[in-house]
Amino acid sequence: MQIRFLGAAGEVTGSQYLCEGVVAGERRRFLVDCGLFQGGRDAHDKNEQGFAFDPASLDFVVLTHAHLDHSGLLPRLCAAGFRGPIYTTAASLELLKILLPDSAHLQTADRERAERRLEKGRWHGELPTVLYGMDEVQTTLQQVRPFNYGLTFQPVPGILVRFHNAGHILGAAIAVIDVAIDQVTPSKTRRLVFSGDIGPSGPFMMPAPELIPHADVLVVESTYGDRLHKTMEQTRDEMVEVVTHTLRHGGNIVIPAFAVGRTQEVLLLLAELVRIKRLPHLNVFIDSPMATAVTQLTAHFRDALEEEAQDMLAWHEAHPEALRLRLVSDVEESKSLNLIRGGAIIISASGMCEGGRVVHHLYNNLPHQQNAVIITGFQARGTTGRQLVEKARTVRLFGREVPVNASVHTVGGLSAHADQSGLLTWLGGFASPPEKVFVVHGEPDASNKLAEAMRNRLGWKHVTIPERGTSFLC
Numbered sequence: 001m002q003i004r005f006l007g008a009a010g011e012v013t014g015s016q017y018l019c020e021g022v023v024a025g026e027r028r029r030f031l032v033d034c035g036l037f038q039g040g041r042d043a044h045d046k047n048e049q050g051f052a053f054d055p056a057s058l059d060f061v062v063l064t065h066a067h068l069d070h071s072g073l074l075p076r077l078c079a080a081g082f083r084g085p086i087y088t089t090a091a092s093l094e095l096l097k098i099l100l101p102d103s104a105h106l107q108t109a110d111r112e113r114a115e116r117r118l119e120k121g122r123w124h125g126e127l128p129t130v131l132y133g134m135d136e137v138q139t140t141l142q143q144v145r146p147f148n149y150g151l152t153f154q155p156v157p158g159i160l161v162r163f164h165n166a167g168h169i170l171g172a173a174i175a176v177i178d179v180a181i182d183q184v185t186p187s188k189t190r191r192l193v194f195s196g197d198i199g200p201s202g203p204f205m206m207p208a209p210e211l212i213p214h215a216d217v218l219v220v221e222s223t224y225g226d227r228l229h230k231t232m233e234q235t236r237d238e239m240v241e242v243v244t245h246t247l248r249h250g251g252n253i254v255i256p257a258f259a260v261g262r263t264q265e266v267l268l269l270l271a272e273l274v275r276i277k278r279l280p281h282l283n284v285f286i287d288s289p290m291a292t293a294v295t296q297l298t299a300h301f302r303d304a305l306e307e308e309a310q311d312m313l314a315w316h317e318a319h320p321e322a323l324r325l326r327l328v329s330d331v332e333e334s335k336s337l338n339l340i341r342g343g344a345i346i347i348s349a350s351g352m353c354e355g356g357r358v359v360h361h362l363y364n365n366l367p368h369q370q371n372a373v374i375i376t377g378f379q380a381r382g383t384t385g386r387q388l389v390e391k392a393r394t395v396r397l398f399g400r401e402v403p404v405n406a407s408v409h410t411v412g413g414l415s416a417h418a419d420q421s422g423l424l425t426w427l428g429g430f431a432s433p434p435e436k437v438f439v440v441h442g443e444p445d446a447s448n449k450l451a452e453a454m455r456n457r458l459g460w461k462h463v464t465i466p467e468r469g470t471s472f473l474c
């Protein structure tokens with residue numbers, strides 16, 4: 001088997017790995033993940049580039065999870081001729097039904113906005129490309145074949161695939177792929193393990209990632225390979241302090257949060273704090289159509305959650321008055337939240353304050369000092385969220401300078417990714433070192449530090465950080 005690293009190599013986004021070789025007498029070719037490149041100057045170019053192989057020649061695709069940096073180029077792959085099955089979990093399929101149409105919609109909206117500005121002479125440079133539309137998304141969704149964790153299936157003779165819970169987001173999987181290699185006699189099986197994104201080892205909403213005892217070849221993520229997260233205990237304390245203080249002074253709390261995962265984690269954390277009486281009764285509004293859809297989906301797939309999280313959901317259903325939750329759907333209702341002067345907790349997207357309904361809430365709440373903003377996720381350089389974290393005195397919203405008089409707090413500890421120690425715990429689950437290990441899905445520093453820790457602490461010798469476009473015989 002040969003593995004070619006076509007994305008998430010030396011960076012975090014654009015996961016795409018091409019595997020090819022002769023299996024059971026046939027030349028086989030499959031792809032693991034097909035993600036969008038996001039952020040960074042050349043992301044657009046990379047997304048627009050054609051594929052490095054003929055999509056029609058693929059036998060199948062394995063998708064580890066629904067995040068767009070793993071799934072976001074699938075509609076382009078299908079439009080370029082791939083007609084085969086896309087294997088993923090049932091929960092991932094449901095998330096794809098929410099995320100891919102949204103991605104298509106955002107691309108069209110960006111393009112139309114740019115065209116309007118061009119007409120007025122206010123757009124310079126190239127117009128943003130629409131990578132795919134709703135038709136391509138629908139075709140893609142029809143090609144998805146869901147399999148639950150623990151089931152073994154055979155996409156083609158000689159290749160067996162199984163998903164294990166990665167503890168990252170709903171439906172996220174570690175893909176274990178057994179390939180019967182022909183070139184050696186007697187024919188031998190090689191086990192390829194793709195970690196996908198690995199969740200934290202001190203689980204909160206999702207269970208800890210399943211340990212895999214054996215791999216011949218391991219491809220492992222390294223998003224936070226160079227750092228340690230704050231503990232959940234610190235996170236609880238920080239949350240209690242800010243919420244108590246703000247509500248006591250009659251303010252509102254705005255929590256910008258990613259619609260998938262983070263919104264639901266924040267909600268469960270608040271519910272837990274109310275249940276153990278560290279917080280009073282709360283009025284919480286989830287104001288993001290996508291977050292609302294995903295929150296409902298999370299309740300539907302509750303069996304996939306960590307046991308305590310399941311208990312919390314059950315408790316909340318039995319005590320709806322303790323944490324009054326309002327899922328805001330229409331725009332008018334969203335705007336009416338602007339009239340609330342105090343006592344509300346508003347969770348809204350986008351997570352980095354770069355668009356979406358949260359911008360309205362910031363616009364209305366930032367100027368007043370009794371209010372608070374709680375940042376719960378990573379804020380990329382250049383975003384409004386990052387400016388808030390860096391204590392900007394004003395931020396530009398809707399073309400106006402808005403004074404930041406509200407207090408801004410960063411609550412660490414909530415993360416869908418394992419930190420270095422979490423990754424090492426998961427890696428420690430292998431009974432013996434895999435013959436070949438590839439570190440992907442990380443900034444160079446994070447990948448290097450994780451590789452170093454693997455060599456020093458686990459004693460693994462053959463650890464490689466592949467560059468984009470390189471191939472390895474495995």
Ligand SMILES: [Zn+2]
Pocket residue numbers: 065067168197
């Ligand atoms: Zn992910």
